[in-house]
Amino acid sequence: MGAAHGGALTARYMPGGTAVHRLEPHVKLVSVLAFALVVVATPVHAPWAPVAYAGYLLAVLTAATVAGVGPGRLLRGLVVEIPFAAFAVLLPFVAGGPQVEVLGLSLSRSGLAAGGGLLAKATLSVLAATVLAATTEPRALLRGLERLRLPQVLVQILMFMIRYADVVGGELHRMRVARESRGFTGGGLRGLRVLGATAGALFVRSYERGERVHLAMLSRGYTGSVPTGPPAPVAPRSWAVALSLPLAAAAVLAAGMLAG
Amino acid sequence: MSAPPPSLLVEDLAFAYPDGHQALFGVDLRVERGERVALLGPNGAGKTTLVLHLNGILRAGRGSVTVAGLPVEKRSLQEIRRRVGVVFQDPDDQLFMPTVGEDVAFGPRNLGLPEPEVADRVAAALAQVRMSDAADRPPHHLSFGQRRRVAVATVLAMQPEIVVLDEPSSNLDPAGRRELAEVLAELPVTLLMITHDLPYAAQLCPRSVILDGGVVVADEPTPEVLSDARLLADHRLELPYGFSPAG
Incomplete structure:
Protein backbone atom coordinates (compact mmCIF):
# COMPACT_ATOMS: atom_id res chain seq x y z
CA MET A 1 0.00 0.00 0.00
CA GLU A 146 -12.19 12.74 -21.07
CA ARG A 147 -12.38 16.34 -22.19
CA LEU A 148 -9.75 15.63 -24.82
CA ARG A 149 -12.15 12.96 -26.16
CA LEU A 150 -10.21 9.88 -25.08
CA PRO A 151 -12.69 7.00 -25.71
CA GLN A 152 -15.11 6.47 -22.79
CA VAL A 153 -14.07 2.84 -22.35
CA LEU A 154 -10.44 3.81 -21.70
CA VAL A 155 -11.46 6.61 -19.33
CA GLN A 156 -13.66 4.20 -17.39
CA ILE A 157 -10.91 1.58 -17.17
CA LEU A 158 -8.50 4.21 -15.81
CA MET A 159 -11.17 5.48 -13.41
CA PHE A 160 -11.73 2.00 -11.98
CA MET A 161 -7.99 1.49 -11.68
CA ILE A 162 -7.66 4.67 -9.61
CA ARG A 163 -10.69 3.86 -7.48
CA TYR A 164 -9.83 0.23 -6.77
CA ALA A 165 -6.01 0.32 -6.56
CA ASP A 166 -6.29 0.75 -2.79
CA VAL A 167 -9.07 -1.81 -2.38
CA VAL A 168 -7.09 -4.46 -4.24
CA GLY A 169 -3.90 -3.35 -2.48
CA GLY A 170 -5.68 -3.74 0.85
CA GLU A 171 -6.79 -7.22 -0.13
CA LEU A 172 -3.23 -8.15 -1.09
CA HIS A 173 -1.98 -6.77 2.22
CA ARG A 174 -4.53 -8.83 4.22
CA MET A 175 -3.58 -11.96 2.29
CA ARG A 176 0.08 -11.34 3.09
CA VAL A 177 -0.66 -10.84 6.78
CA ALA A 178 -2.75 -14.02 6.82
CA ARG A 179 0.06 -15.93 5.07
CA GLU A 180 2.74 -14.72 7.41
CA SER A 181 0.54 -15.34 10.44
CA ARG A 182 0.70 -19.01 9.54
CA GLY A 183 4.48 -19.03 9.40
CA PHE A 184 5.14 -18.32 5.72
CA THR A 185 8.45 -16.58 5.14
CA GLY A 186 8.81 -16.67 1.36
CA GLY A 187 11.93 -17.32 -0.67
CA GLY A 188 12.82 -20.38 -2.68
CA LEU A 189 10.79 -22.33 -5.17
CA ARG A 190 8.02 -23.14 -2.69
CA GLY A 191 7.67 -19.44 -1.91
CA LEU A 192 7.16 -18.69 -5.59
CA ARG A 193 4.44 -21.35 -5.79
CA VAL A 194 2.61 -19.77 -2.86
CA LEU A 195 2.93 -16.29 -4.39
CA GLY A 196 1.58 -17.68 -7.67
CA ALA A 197 -1.46 -19.01 -5.87
CA THR A 198 -1.89 -15.65 -4.15
CA ALA A 199 -1.82 -13.85 -7.49
CA GLY A 200 -4.40 -16.29 -8.85
CA ALA A 201 -6.69 -15.82 -5.84
CA LEU A 202 -6.34 -12.06 -6.09
CA PHE A 203 -7.26 -12.19 -9.77
CA VAL A 204 -10.37 -14.26 -9.10
CA ARG A 205 -11.43 -11.99 -6.24
CA SER A 206 -10.91 -8.87 -8.34
CA TYR A 207 -12.83 -10.41 -11.20
CA GLU A 208 -15.73 -11.22 -8.90
CA ARG A 209 -15.64 -7.73 -7.46
CA GLY A 210 -15.78 -6.40 -11.00
CA GLU A 211 -18.96 -8.38 -11.54
CA ARG A 212 -20.50 -7.05 -8.32
CA VAL A 213 -19.57 -3.47 -9.20
CA HIS A 214 -21.14 -3.93 -12.63
CA LEU A 215 -24.31 -5.25 -10.99
CA ALA A 216 -24.46 -2.26 -8.67
CA MET A 217 -23.94 0.07 -11.64
CA LEU A 218 -26.75 -1.58 -13.61
CA SER A 219 -28.99 -1.18 -10.58
CA ARG A 220 -28.50 2.56 -10.82
CA GLY A 221 -29.32 2.78 -14.51
CA TYR A 222 -25.86 2.35 -16.09
CA THR A 223 -26.18 1.98 -19.86
CA GLY A 224 -22.56 2.11 -21.00
CA SER A 225 -21.36 5.62 -20.33
CA VAL A 226 -20.45 7.33 -17.07
CA PRO A 227 -22.01 10.76 -17.21
CA THR A 228 -20.01 13.61 -15.72
CA GLY A 229 -20.91 17.18 -14.98
CA PRO A 230 -20.66 20.03 -17.45
CA PRO A 231 -17.07 21.08 -18.31
CA ALA A 232 -15.88 24.33 -16.79
CA MET B 1 -60.17 8.12 -5.28
CA SER B 2 -58.47 4.75 -5.42
CA ALA B 3 -55.58 3.81 -3.13
CA PRO B 4 -52.06 4.03 -4.63
CA PRO B 5 -50.78 0.70 -5.97
CA PRO B 6 -48.49 -1.22 -3.59
CA SER B 7 -44.83 -0.24 -3.78
CA LEU B 8 -43.95 -3.84 -4.47
CA LEU B 9 -46.06 -6.74 -5.63
CA VAL B 10 -44.41 -10.13 -6.18
CA GLU B 11 -46.70 -12.87 -7.45
CA ASP B 12 -45.84 -16.56 -7.71
CA LEU B 13 -42.21 -15.78 -8.56
CA ALA B 14 -40.10 -18.82 -9.45
CA PHE B 15 -36.55 -18.86 -10.72
CA ALA B 16 -33.85 -21.40 -11.53
CA TYR B 17 -30.24 -20.50 -12.28
CA PRO B 18 -28.84 -21.61 -15.66
CA ASP B 19 -26.99 -24.47 -13.95
CA GLY B 20 -30.39 -25.91 -12.95
CA HIS B 21 -30.27 -24.90 -9.28
CA GLN B 22 -33.74 -23.66 -8.42
CA ALA B 23 -33.65 -20.78 -5.91
CA LEU B 24 -37.26 -19.54 -5.81
CA PHE B 25 -40.35 -21.76 -5.86
CA GLY B 26 -43.29 -19.34 -6.07
CA VAL B 27 -42.80 -16.28 -3.86
CA ASP B 28 -45.73 -13.99 -3.04
CA LEU B 29 -45.04 -10.66 -1.36
CA ARG B 30 -47.00 -7.43 -1.19
CA VAL B 31 -45.42 -4.31 0.35
CA GLU B 32 -47.64 -1.24 0.70
CA ARG B 33 -46.36 2.25 0.16
CA GLY B 34 -44.44 3.55 3.20
CA GLU B 35 -44.13 0.13 4.86
CA ARG B 36 -40.88 -1.12 6.39
CA VAL B 37 -40.44 -4.84 6.00
CA ALA B 38 -37.60 -7.07 7.16
CA LEU B 39 -36.75 -10.02 4.93
CA LEU B 40 -35.34 -12.77 7.14
CA GLY B 41 -34.06 -16.23 6.39
CA PRO B 42 -30.97 -18.45 6.60
CA ASN B 43 -28.12 -18.28 4.11
CA GLY B 44 -29.11 -19.84 0.81
CA ALA B 45 -32.83 -19.18 1.35
CA GLY B 46 -33.07 -17.18 -1.89
CA LYS B 47 -33.13 -13.67 -0.38
CA THR B 48 -30.49 -12.19 -2.67
CA THR B 49 -31.99 -13.96 -5.70
CA LEU B 50 -35.32 -12.34 -4.84
CA VAL B 51 -33.70 -8.90 -4.55
CA LEU B 52 -32.05 -9.26 -7.96
CA HIS B 53 -35.52 -9.82 -9.44
CA LEU B 54 -36.90 -6.65 -7.94
CA ASN B 55 -34.86 -4.42 -10.25
CA GLY B 56 -34.75 -6.78 -13.19
CA ILE B 57 -31.12 -7.94 -12.97
CA LEU B 58 -32.54 -11.48 -13.00
CA ARG B 59 -35.65 -12.24 -15.05
CA ALA B 60 -38.52 -14.28 -13.60
CA GLY B 61 -38.80 -17.88 -14.76
CA ARG B 62 -42.47 -17.80 -13.73
CA GLY B 63 -44.66 -15.21 -12.05
CA SER B 64 -44.26 -11.46 -11.98
CA VAL B 65 -42.82 -8.49 -10.11
CA THR B 66 -44.63 -5.13 -10.17
CA VAL B 67 -43.23 -1.91 -8.72
CA ALA B 68 -45.81 0.78 -7.98
CA GLY B 69 -48.02 -0.60 -10.72
CA LEU B 70 -45.24 -1.00 -13.33
CA PRO B 71 -44.38 -4.60 -14.25
CA VAL B 72 -40.66 -5.49 -14.45
CA GLU B 73 -40.07 -6.11 -18.15
CA LYS B 74 -37.23 -5.53 -20.54
CA ARG B 75 -38.63 -2.26 -21.88
CA SER B 76 -39.40 -0.86 -18.42
CA LEU B 77 -35.97 -1.66 -16.95
CA GLN B 78 -34.62 1.89 -16.81
CA GLU B 79 -37.69 3.19 -14.96
CA ILE B 80 -37.77 0.10 -12.70
CA ARG B 81 -34.15 0.73 -11.70
CA ARG B 82 -35.07 4.28 -10.80
CA ARG B 83 -37.99 3.08 -8.68
CA VAL B 84 -36.10 0.30 -6.90
CA GLY B 85 -32.95 1.45 -5.10
CA VAL B 86 -30.77 -1.49 -4.10
CA VAL B 87 -28.03 -0.92 -1.51
CA PHE B 88 -25.58 -3.80 -1.82
CA GLN B 89 -23.71 -5.32 1.07
CA ASP B 90 -20.19 -4.13 0.30
CA PRO B 91 -20.08 -0.34 -0.13
CA ASP B 92 -16.83 -0.69 -2.09
CA ASP B 93 -18.88 -2.43 -4.78
CA GLN B 94 -21.38 0.38 -4.87
CA LEU B 95 -19.11 3.42 -4.65
CA PHE B 96 -16.84 3.45 -7.69
CA MET B 97 -16.62 7.11 -8.73
CA PRO B 98 -13.61 9.21 -7.67
CA THR B 99 -15.59 11.33 -5.19
CA VAL B 100 -18.66 10.85 -3.03
CA GLY B 101 -20.52 13.68 -4.75
CA GLU B 102 -19.86 12.31 -8.23
CA ASP B 103 -20.95 8.87 -7.09
CA VAL B 104 -24.26 10.13 -5.74
CA ALA B 105 -24.71 12.05 -9.01
CA PHE B 106 -24.14 8.90 -11.11
CA GLY B 107 -27.76 7.66 -10.89
CA PRO B 108 -29.50 11.01 -11.47
CA ARG B 109 -27.21 11.70 -14.45
CA ASN B 110 -28.10 8.30 -15.89
CA LEU B 111 -31.69 9.50 -15.72
CA GLY B 112 -30.69 12.43 -17.92
CA LEU B 113 -31.65 15.08 -15.38
CA PRO B 114 -30.43 18.66 -15.91
CA GLU B 115 -27.31 19.62 -13.90
CA PRO B 116 -29.00 22.01 -11.41
CA GLU B 117 -31.44 19.27 -10.44
CA VAL B 118 -28.62 16.72 -10.17
CA ALA B 119 -26.85 19.07 -7.77
CA ASP B 120 -30.03 19.53 -5.72
CA ARG B 121 -30.59 15.80 -5.48
CA VAL B 122 -26.99 15.10 -4.48
CA ALA B 123 -27.17 17.72 -1.73
CA ALA B 124 -30.53 16.44 -0.48
CA ALA B 125 -29.49 12.77 -0.51
CA LEU B 126 -26.23 13.46 1.33
CA ALA B 127 -28.12 15.55 3.90
CA GLN B 128 -30.58 12.71 4.46
CA VAL B 129 -27.74 10.37 5.42
CA ARG B 130 -25.89 13.14 7.32
CA MET B 131 -22.87 13.06 5.02
CA SER B 132 -23.10 16.55 3.51
CA ASP B 133 -19.49 17.32 4.43
CA ALA B 134 -18.13 14.41 2.44
CA ALA B 135 -19.21 15.42 -1.08
CA ASP B 136 -15.68 16.20 -2.30
CA ARG B 137 -13.92 13.33 -0.56
CA PRO B 138 -12.86 10.09 -2.24
CA PRO B 139 -14.87 7.10 -0.91
CA HIS B 140 -11.76 5.29 0.33
CA HIS B 141 -11.06 8.09 2.81
CA LEU B 142 -14.31 7.39 4.65
CA SER B 143 -14.95 4.93 7.46
CA PHE B 144 -16.90 1.79 6.65
CA GLY B 145 -20.05 3.11 8.31
CA GLN B 146 -19.79 6.39 6.43
CA ARG B 147 -19.34 4.53 3.17
CA ARG B 148 -22.45 2.50 3.84
CA ARG B 149 -24.46 5.68 4.51
CA VAL B 150 -23.14 7.18 1.27
CA ALA B 151 -24.24 3.98 -0.51
CA VAL B 152 -27.74 4.65 0.83
CA ALA B 153 -27.51 8.23 -0.47
CA THR B 154 -26.60 6.96 -3.97
CA VAL B 155 -30.00 5.30 -4.25
CA LEU B 156 -31.93 8.06 -2.45
CA ALA B 157 -30.76 10.49 -5.14
CA MET B 158 -32.84 8.46 -7.62
CA GLN B 159 -35.95 9.29 -5.53
CA PRO B 160 -36.94 5.63 -5.48
CA GLU B 161 -40.34 4.15 -4.71
CA ILE B 162 -38.69 1.49 -2.55
CA VAL B 163 -35.23 1.10 -1.02
CA VAL B 164 -33.89 -2.44 -0.71
CA LEU B 165 -31.00 -2.96 1.70
CA ASP B 166 -28.85 -6.11 1.70
CA GLU B 167 -27.53 -6.71 5.22
CA PRO B 168 -27.29 -3.03 6.16
CA SER B 169 -25.86 -3.61 9.64
CA SER B 170 -23.16 -6.14 8.70
CA ASN B 171 -19.55 -5.24 9.60
CA LEU B 172 -20.58 -2.01 11.31
CA ASP B 173 -19.28 -1.05 14.73
CA PRO B 174 -22.00 -0.40 17.33
CA ALA B 175 -21.98 3.36 16.81
CA GLY B 176 -22.03 2.99 13.04
CA ARG B 177 -24.91 0.54 13.36
CA ARG B 178 -26.89 3.00 15.51
CA GLU B 179 -26.13 5.97 13.23
CA LEU B 180 -27.36 4.04 10.21
CA ALA B 181 -30.53 3.04 12.09
CA GLU B 182 -31.22 6.69 12.90
CA VAL B 183 -30.84 7.58 9.23
CA LEU B 184 -33.01 4.70 8.02
CA ALA B 185 -35.74 5.41 10.58
CA GLU B 186 -36.17 8.92 9.20
CA LEU B 187 -36.33 8.00 5.51
CA PRO B 188 -39.76 8.73 4.02
CA VAL B 189 -39.65 5.74 1.64
CA THR B 190 -40.83 2.15 1.49
CA LEU B 191 -38.10 -0.08 2.90
CA LEU B 192 -37.27 -3.76 2.36
CA MET B 193 -34.36 -4.85 4.51
CA ILE B 194 -32.59 -8.20 4.22
CA THR B 195 -30.96 -8.99 7.53
CA HIS B 196 -29.72 -11.62 9.97
CA ASP B 197 -29.67 -8.94 12.65
CA LEU B 198 -33.02 -9.64 14.35
CA PRO B 199 -32.81 -6.77 16.88
CA TYR B 200 -32.24 -4.43 13.93
CA ALA B 201 -35.38 -5.80 12.30
CA ALA B 202 -37.27 -5.29 15.55
CA GLN B 203 -36.03 -1.72 15.83
CA LEU B 204 -36.76 -0.62 12.26
CA CYS B 205 -39.39 -2.86 10.69
CA PRO B 206 -42.92 -3.36 12.07
CA ARG B 207 -43.38 -6.34 9.74
CA SER B 208 -41.14 -9.34 9.01
CA VAL B 209 -41.18 -11.93 6.23
CA ILE B 210 -39.23 -15.17 6.49
CA LEU B 211 -38.02 -16.69 3.25
CA ASP B 212 -36.71 -20.26 3.37
CA GLY B 213 -36.26 -22.88 0.69
CA GLY B 214 -37.36 -20.40 -1.96
CA VAL B 215 -40.83 -19.72 -0.50
CA VAL B 216 -42.31 -17.30 2.05
CA VAL B 217 -42.87 -19.31 5.22
CA ALA B 218 -43.98 -16.52 7.57
CA ASP B 219 -45.32 -12.98 7.16
CA GLU B 220 -46.28 -11.40 10.49
CA PRO B 221 -45.73 -8.35 12.66
CA THR B 222 -42.07 -8.45 13.74
CA PRO B 223 -42.74 -8.86 17.51
CA GLU B 224 -44.82 -11.97 16.81
CA VAL B 225 -42.20 -13.49 14.51
CA LEU B 226 -39.43 -12.85 17.00
CA SER B 227 -41.35 -14.30 19.95
CA ASP B 228 -42.14 -17.53 18.11
CA ALA B 229 -39.12 -19.56 19.20
CA ARG B 230 -40.25 -22.62 17.26
CA LEU B 231 -40.61 -20.69 14.00
CA LEU B 232 -37.19 -19.10 14.40
CA ALA B 233 -35.50 -22.40 15.20
CA ASP B 234 -37.12 -24.11 12.21
CA HIS B 235 -35.49 -21.58 9.90
CA ARG B 236 -32.07 -21.26 11.50
CA LEU B 237 -32.81 -17.82 12.95
CA GLU B 238 -31.60 -16.95 16.43
CA LEU B 239 -31.94 -14.02 18.75
CA PRO B 240 -28.70 -12.75 20.30
CA TYR B 241 -27.99 -13.92 23.84
CA GLY B 242 -29.91 -11.86 26.36
CA PHE B 243 -32.20 -10.18 23.82
CA SER B 244 -35.90 -10.21 24.60
CA PRO B 245 -38.27 -9.34 21.74
CA ALA B 246 -40.89 -8.01 24.18
CA GLY B 247 -38.46 -5.54 25.75
Missing part, protein backbone atom coordinates in the same frame (compact mmCIF):
# COMPACT_ATOMS: atom_id res chain seq x y z
CA GLY A 2 1.07 3.52 -0.57
CA ALA A 3 0.84 6.43 1.80
CA ALA A 4 -1.47 5.58 4.65
CA HIS A 5 -3.79 8.45 4.00
CA GLY A 6 -3.79 9.37 0.34
CA GLY A 7 -3.67 5.88 -1.13
CA ALA A 8 -1.26 4.33 -3.61
CA LEU A 9 -1.94 6.63 -6.54
CA THR A 10 -2.76 9.91 -4.87
CA ALA A 11 0.66 9.71 -3.17
CA ARG A 12 2.18 10.90 -6.45
CA TYR A 13 0.23 14.13 -6.24
CA MET A 14 1.68 17.08 -4.29
CA PRO A 15 -1.11 19.39 -3.12
CA GLY A 16 -0.45 23.06 -3.68
CA GLY A 17 -1.83 26.30 -5.05
CA THR A 18 0.79 27.36 -7.60
CA ALA A 19 -0.05 28.72 -11.03
CA VAL A 20 0.63 25.26 -12.48
CA HIS A 21 -1.68 23.57 -9.95
CA ARG A 22 -4.48 25.93 -10.88
CA LEU A 23 -4.37 25.19 -14.62
CA GLU A 24 -7.15 23.01 -16.01
CA PRO A 25 -6.00 19.40 -16.36
CA HIS A 26 -6.71 19.06 -20.07
CA VAL A 27 -4.75 22.25 -20.78
CA LYS A 28 -1.77 20.80 -18.93
CA LEU A 29 -2.09 17.50 -20.80
CA VAL A 30 -1.99 19.28 -24.15
CA SER A 31 1.00 21.31 -23.01
CA VAL A 32 3.02 18.27 -21.89
CA LEU A 33 2.16 16.33 -25.04
CA ALA A 34 3.17 19.26 -27.27
CA PHE A 35 6.42 19.66 -25.33
CA ALA A 36 7.21 15.97 -25.79
CA LEU A 37 6.49 16.21 -29.51
CA VAL A 38 8.91 19.14 -29.94
CA VAL A 39 11.58 17.25 -27.97
CA VAL A 40 11.12 14.12 -30.06
CA ALA A 41 11.20 16.14 -33.30
CA THR A 42 14.74 17.35 -32.56
CA PRO A 43 17.16 15.69 -35.06
CA VAL A 44 19.52 13.44 -33.08
CA HIS A 45 22.59 13.85 -35.31
CA ALA A 46 22.49 17.64 -35.68
CA PRO A 47 25.60 19.20 -34.13
CA TRP A 48 23.47 21.67 -32.18
CA ALA A 49 21.26 18.92 -30.63
CA PRO A 50 23.00 18.95 -27.20
CA VAL A 51 22.46 22.71 -26.94
CA ALA A 52 18.78 22.26 -27.78
CA TYR A 53 18.46 19.55 -25.08
CA ALA A 54 19.99 21.96 -22.58
CA GLY A 55 17.44 24.58 -23.64
CA TYR A 56 14.55 22.15 -23.16
CA LEU A 57 15.92 21.12 -19.79
CA LEU A 58 16.02 24.76 -18.73
CA ALA A 59 12.39 25.18 -19.85
CA VAL A 60 11.10 22.13 -17.99
CA LEU A 61 13.10 22.94 -14.85
CA THR A 62 11.63 26.45 -14.90
CA ALA A 63 8.15 24.91 -15.08
CA ALA A 64 9.03 22.60 -12.18
CA THR A 65 10.27 25.57 -10.12
CA VAL A 66 7.08 27.54 -10.78
CA ALA A 67 5.07 24.45 -9.79
CA GLY A 68 7.11 23.97 -6.60
CA VAL A 69 8.22 20.48 -7.61
CA GLY A 70 11.60 19.85 -5.98
CA PRO A 71 14.59 17.91 -7.35
CA GLY A 72 13.83 14.89 -5.15
CA ARG A 73 10.35 14.51 -6.59
CA LEU A 74 11.72 14.93 -10.14
CA LEU A 75 14.36 12.23 -9.57
CA ARG A 76 11.76 9.82 -8.22
CA GLY A 77 9.69 10.48 -11.32
CA LEU A 78 12.63 9.41 -13.47
CA VAL A 79 12.54 5.89 -12.03
CA VAL A 80 10.04 4.78 -14.69
CA GLU A 81 12.65 5.58 -17.31
CA ILE A 82 15.18 2.97 -16.18
CA PRO A 83 14.31 0.25 -18.77
CA PHE A 84 14.69 2.78 -21.61
CA ALA A 85 17.91 4.08 -20.12
CA ALA A 86 19.35 0.54 -20.10
CA PHE A 87 18.58 0.21 -23.80
CA ALA A 88 20.10 3.62 -24.58
CA VAL A 89 23.31 2.73 -22.73
CA LEU A 90 23.65 -0.44 -24.85
CA LEU A 91 23.44 1.38 -28.18
CA PRO A 92 27.04 2.73 -28.38
CA PHE A 93 28.34 -0.83 -27.87
CA VAL A 94 26.24 -2.54 -30.52
CA ALA A 95 25.88 0.06 -33.27
CA GLY A 96 28.24 -0.01 -36.27
CA GLY A 97 30.06 2.77 -38.19
CA PRO A 98 33.12 4.88 -37.21
CA GLN A 99 34.44 4.11 -33.75
CA VAL A 100 35.65 6.44 -31.05
CA GLU A 101 37.81 5.66 -27.98
CA VAL A 102 36.28 6.60 -24.62
CA LEU A 103 38.13 5.55 -21.45
CA GLY A 104 39.75 2.69 -23.35
CA LEU A 105 36.42 1.41 -24.73
CA SER A 106 35.77 1.38 -28.46
CA LEU A 107 32.31 2.90 -29.01
CA SER A 108 30.26 3.61 -32.11
CA ARG A 109 30.10 7.30 -32.88
CA SER A 110 26.54 7.14 -34.28
CA GLY A 111 25.55 4.79 -31.43
CA LEU A 112 26.69 7.38 -28.91
CA ALA A 113 24.63 10.09 -30.59
CA ALA A 114 21.55 7.86 -30.90
CA GLY A 115 21.83 6.54 -27.33
CA GLY A 116 22.47 9.97 -25.92
CA GLY A 117 19.60 11.42 -27.90
CA LEU A 118 17.24 8.67 -26.76
CA LEU A 119 18.25 9.18 -23.15
CA ALA A 120 17.90 12.96 -23.36
CA LYS A 121 14.51 12.84 -25.08
CA ALA A 122 13.11 10.24 -22.69
CA THR A 123 14.40 12.13 -19.65
CA LEU A 124 12.97 15.47 -20.79
CA SER A 125 9.56 13.97 -21.56
CA VAL A 126 9.42 12.09 -18.26
CA LEU A 127 10.39 15.27 -16.38
CA ALA A 128 7.49 17.15 -17.98
CA ALA A 129 5.12 14.26 -17.18
CA THR A 130 6.38 14.23 -13.59
CA VAL A 131 5.54 17.91 -13.20
CA LEU A 132 2.07 17.13 -14.59
CA ALA A 133 1.54 14.19 -12.21
CA ALA A 134 2.81 16.14 -9.21
CA THR A 135 0.47 19.07 -9.81
CA THR A 136 -2.70 17.29 -10.97
CA GLU A 137 -4.90 14.95 -8.96
CA PRO A 138 -5.44 11.56 -10.65
CA ARG A 139 -9.17 12.12 -10.98
CA ALA A 140 -8.61 15.59 -12.45
CA LEU A 141 -6.25 14.04 -15.01
CA LEU A 142 -9.03 11.65 -15.88
CA ARG A 143 -11.46 14.48 -16.44
CA GLY A 144 -8.83 16.12 -18.63
CA LEU A 145 -8.43 12.99 -20.74
CA PRO A 233 -15.00 27.09 -19.27
CA VAL A 234 -11.27 27.74 -19.75
CA ALA A 235 -9.83 31.24 -19.65
CA PRO A 236 -7.56 32.10 -22.62
CA ARG A 237 -4.93 33.05 -20.07
CA SER A 238 -4.73 29.40 -18.89
CA TRP A 239 -3.89 28.29 -22.39
CA ALA A 240 -1.27 31.03 -22.67
CA VAL A 241 0.38 30.01 -19.39
CA ALA A 242 0.29 26.29 -20.15
CA LEU A 243 1.49 26.56 -23.71
CA SER A 244 4.48 28.70 -22.73
CA LEU A 245 6.39 25.45 -22.01
CA PRO A 246 6.00 23.84 -25.48
CA LEU A 247 6.34 27.26 -27.17
CA ALA A 248 9.66 27.87 -25.42
CA ALA A 249 10.82 24.44 -26.57
CA ALA A 250 9.63 25.14 -30.11
CA ALA A 251 11.58 28.41 -30.08
CA VAL A 252 14.74 26.53 -29.06
CA LEU A 253 14.15 24.00 -31.85
CA ALA A 254 13.53 26.71 -34.46
CA ALA A 255 16.65 28.61 -33.39
CA GLY A 256 18.71 25.44 -33.68
CA MET A 257 17.39 24.69 -37.14
CA LEU A 258 18.05 28.22 -38.38
CA ALA A 259 21.52 28.41 -36.87
CA GLY A 260 22.48 24.86 -37.91
